[in-house]
Amino acid sequence: MKPNISLLIIVLCFSTNFIFAQNFQSGKTTITFTDISRNRQIPTDIYYPANTAGNNVSIASGNTRFPVVVFGHGFSLGTSSYTKLGDTLAKYGYVAAFPSTETGFAPSHDNFGKDLSFLCNAIINTDLNSGSLFYNRLIHKAAVGGHSMGGGCSFLAAATQNPLIFGLFNMSAAETNPSATTAASTVNIPTLIFSGSNDCIVAPSVQQAMYNNVVNSCKSIANITGATHCQFADNNFTCTFGQISSGCNSSPISVATVYEKVTALLIPFLDYHLKDNCYRGIDYVTSISSLSGITAQNTCPIPVCQILPLDELNFYGRMINKKAIINWEVKSLDGLMKFELEKSEDAINFEKTGIVNTDQSLLYTLTDNKPFPGTNYYRLKTIKQNNDFAYSKTISLTNNTDLFEISNCYPNPSEDFISIVINAKIITQINIEIFNGTGSVMLYQKSNIVNGKNDIRLDIKKFPTGIYHIKIKDKFNKTLKIMKCNKF
Numbered sequence: 001m002k003p004n005i006s007l008l009i010i011v012l013c014f015s016t017n018f019i020f021a022q023n024f025q026s027g028k029t030t031i032t033f034t035d036i037s038r039n040r041q042i043p044t045d046i047y048y049p050a051n052t053a054g055n056n057v058s059i060a061s062g063n064t065r066f067p068v069v070v071f072g073h074g075f076s077l078g079t080s081s082y083t084k085l086g087d088t089l090a091k092y093g094y095v096a097a098f099p100s101t102e103t104g105f106a107p108s109h110d111n112f113g114k115d116l117s118f119l120c121n122a123i124i125n126t127d128l129n130s131g132s133l134f135y136n137r138l139i140h141k142a143a144v145g146g147h148s149m150g151g152g153c154s155f156l157a158a159a160t161q162n163p164l165i166f167g168l169f170n171m172s173a174a175e176t177n178p179s180a181t182t183a184a185s186t187v188n189i190p191t192l193i194f195s196g197s198n199d200c201i202v203a204p205s206v207q208q209a210m211y212n213n214v215v216n217s218c219k220s221i222a223n224i225t226g227a228t229h230c231q232f233a234d235n236n237f238t239c240t241f242g243q244i245s246s247g248c249n250s251s252p253i254s255v256a257t258v259y260e261k262v263t264a265l266l267i268p269f270l271d272y273h274l275k276d277n278c279y280r281g282i283d284y285v286t287s288i289s290s291l292s293g294i295t296a297q298n299t300c301p302i303p304v305c306q307i308l309p310l311d312e313l314n315f316y317g318r319m320i321n322k323k324a325i326i327n328w329e330v331k332s333l334d335g336l337m338k339f340e341l342e343k344s345e346d347a348i349n350f351e352k353t354g355i356v357n358t359d360q361s362l363l364y365t366l367t368d369n370k371p372f373p374g375t376n377y378y379r380l381k382t383i384k385q386n387n388d389f390a391y392s393k394t395i396s397l398t399n400n401t402d403l404f405e406i407s408n409c410y411p412n413p414s415e416d417f418i419s420i421v422i423n424a425k426i427i428t429q430i431n432i433e434i435f436n437g438t439g440s441v442m443l444y445q446k447s448n449i450v451n452g453k454n455d456i457r458l459d460i461k462k463f464p465t466g467i468y469h470i471k472i473k474d475k476f477n478k479t480l481k482i483m484k485c486n487k488f
Contacts, residue, residue, distance in 0.1 A: 024049035027057040029133065033122045035115075036434075037444035040101075044078045046122025046123070047086035047096045048134070059137055065314050065329060067274035068142040069096045070119045070157075072112060072150025074233055075174070078103055081236040084259065092267050092274075095134060096167045096462050097123055100146050107149065107178035116144050118441075120157075120164045126439040128469060128482065139314055141274045143167035147232050148202060148239075152180035155210060158191075159183035163477055167273040169266060170194070171232040173210060178469035181206075184213035190300065191219040192269050194262060196227030197295075201239075201317060212299065218300035220269075224261055225293050226251050231258040253293070276315055276393045278303050313378050315392040316373035318479075324397050325370040328380055334357050339382040341366050347377040347394060357375070371399040398474075404449075406481045409458075409470060413486035416461040420470070420483075422454040430480070431473040434458065436466060463487050 027050030032043045037402045049060040069089055079086075079098040079352045089096035097119050102112040120142035142164050145153040151173025169192040175181060180406040191214045195204040204223050211221040228251045235255050243249035264287055271280035281303035288298050326341055342350040354366045355380035369374070369447055376399055380392040405423040412418065422430075426437035427450055434443040442463055447456050460468070470483045 022061050024088040024093060025051060025053040026055060027052075027059065028086070028090075029056050030471065031318060031438060032330055032440075033119065033438070033439035034442065035118050035122075035444075036441045038111070038114065040111070040115075040363070042117060042119065042122075043100045044123075044140055045086065045100065047090040047098075049090050049093050049095075053207075059133055063136075063329065064093070064331075065137055065316075066093050066095050067139040067270070068120060068123050069094050069270065069274075070116050070123070070144050071096065071098050071145075072116050072153045072157075072188055073098065073100075073103065074146075074148030074150055074236075074239060075107065076103060076105060076238055077148070077233055081233040081239070084234055087181045088263060088267075089270075091182060092271075094270065095123065095138065102149075108469050109149065109153055109180075110178060112150070113153040114160070115152075116146070116153060116157035117160040117162045117165070120144065120162055122435070122439045122441065124164055125435055125469070125471070129437050130223070130441060131437045132439065139274065139316055140164060140318070141166045143169065143270055143274055145169040146169075146173065147171045148174045148229065149176065151207075152176035155180040155183040155187060157189045158189060160316075161186075161477075165189060167193070167270060169205075169269065171262065172196060172199055172202050172229050172333070173207050176208055179418045181209050181213060184210040185215065187214050190216055190269070190273050191266065193219075193221040194232065194257070194265075195221065195223045196229060196231065197223055197225050198227060198248065198251050199229040200246050201229035202241060220265075220288055220296060220298040220300055222261075222265060222288060222291075223295045224253075224258055225295065226253040227258045229475045230459045232262070234259075257293070261291060261293060272303070278390075278393075288290070305326030309449075313382070313392055315393060315395065317378060319371065319397045319399055320377075320482075322371070322399065324371045324376060324378065324399070326366045326368065326378055326380075327364070328392070330364045330435075331362065333362070335383060335384045335386070337382050337385045339364065339366075340383065341368070342379050342381060343368060343371070344377040345372050345375075345378075350379065350469055364473060371397070373399055373403075375399075404480055404482075407474060408483050409485040413488050414460065415488050416459070418458050418470075418485055420456045420458070422449060422456065422472075424449045424451060427451055429475045431475070431477065432456070433473070434460070434463075434468050435471070435473045436463075436487075442468065462485055 027048045051056045068442045086096045126132040126134045144154045151170030154170045171194040195207040268280040268284035272276045285302045314329045341354040343353045344350040379394045383389045407421040409418040432445045435441045472480045
């Protein structure tokens with residue numbers, strides 16, 4: 001059967017026009033998060049979509065939700081070396097975080113990798129805090145990235161198996177201690193790696209070894225012809241000093257050219273894997289096979305998108321009180337008639353669980369009151385007035401309420417201790433986090449659970465007066481319940 005060439009041309013023209021659509025200005029703020037489990041402060045510069053550019057301005061108006069990107073700096077480089085990247089990500093609809101830890105001459109790669117993974121959770125947790133700049137504005141998906149040392153540490157972050165990390169990218173990634181190359185062999189998320197053919201600080205063979213070890217079925221490496229190590233950091237002086245000393249500071253291409261090639265691949269890569277925009281996946285695979293000035297390897301297949309897409313569809317959900325709350329948002333209703341929510345126990349055989357007709361709204365919610373025990377798989381069928389249809393990506397939500405009955409914290413409010421009662425039908429271990437209004441983790445505790453009633457006591461004597469959220473996760477780091485507690 002011959003492909004429909006005319007339809008393919010229409011699709012590519014549509015999606016290519018979207019590549020350069022920057023819908024926002026760039027806001028910037030700095031927040032220090034606290035990882036109580038490591039007694040560690042993590043100052044972080046955050047760039048985010050805004051109506052007006054500036055520091056500490058309001059997030060962009062409307063109800064659009066944005067994914068999170070966390071990026072690690074290079075050895076002895078500050079976050080200012082990546083201002084352009086932060087601005088660009090914000091303008092394309094991402095909340096981009098740049099931690100300023102481990103900037104000295106004796107950095108801990110292990111801690112920096114853990115910082116990157118921790119921030120994915122800490123920033124997404126601010127979506128639940130009514131006092132946060134990002135309240136109800138985040139997609140619960142993140143990507144980790146980095147340059148040089150930070151690139152190697154992004155592999156360490158991905159190797160933590162954090163369920164909120166859906167993508168990995170890096171530039172001139174360096175070997176670390178513990179080994180980023182070894183960690184890559186445990187990375188099972190889509191991965192995009194950049195290297196430079198004129199990089200004499202970290203040879204492209206280092207990144208090639210990392211690429212070879214990644215086990216995910218979607219991985220790409222793009223070697224930019226003529227690019228140096230420091231062009232990925234806007235030719236920061238500290239970085240280029242090392243290149244000058246090594247006699248390899250020249251390049252036949254400019255920083256702007258390197259940056260253009262990076263963003264031509266990075267933005268559609270993130271749009272596809274974090275925003276579930278199928279046609280941006282086509283943009284990505286098409287670009288990496290045709291972009292001039294790079295030598296690339298790619299295993300990512302071209303996505304199958306059944307109809308011309310909505311401008312954008314954000315599809316996500318969470319399990320609350322034995323119910324699956326499914327949310328989705330579109331940017332255009334263009335000919336759209338209705339949505340059908342489908343669910344499955346095995347991600348193969350789906351059944352219809354709800355129908356929503358379109359109205360003037362762009363934001364929709366549907367509740368599945370009777371999810372299956374264990375893991376539930378959901379997908380959204382979008383149906384147009386001419387009966388053309390397409391499916392969203394499939395998401396999974398875990399319903400552990402049949403195994404765990406978790407009461408609210410008591411006494412509430414409290415001065416010194418609070419208790420959580422868990423009635424369990426299995427013997428297992430859980431993870432407990434208490435975080436404050438800025439998303440900083442105030443307490444992290446592992447607790448063993450027995451079959452029957454469990455009364456877990458938590459010490460909050462040293463906490464300031466205020467409102468706190470308690471997140472209880474199973475041993476696989478899946479959230480079982482989030483509760484609100486107060487301290488006098």
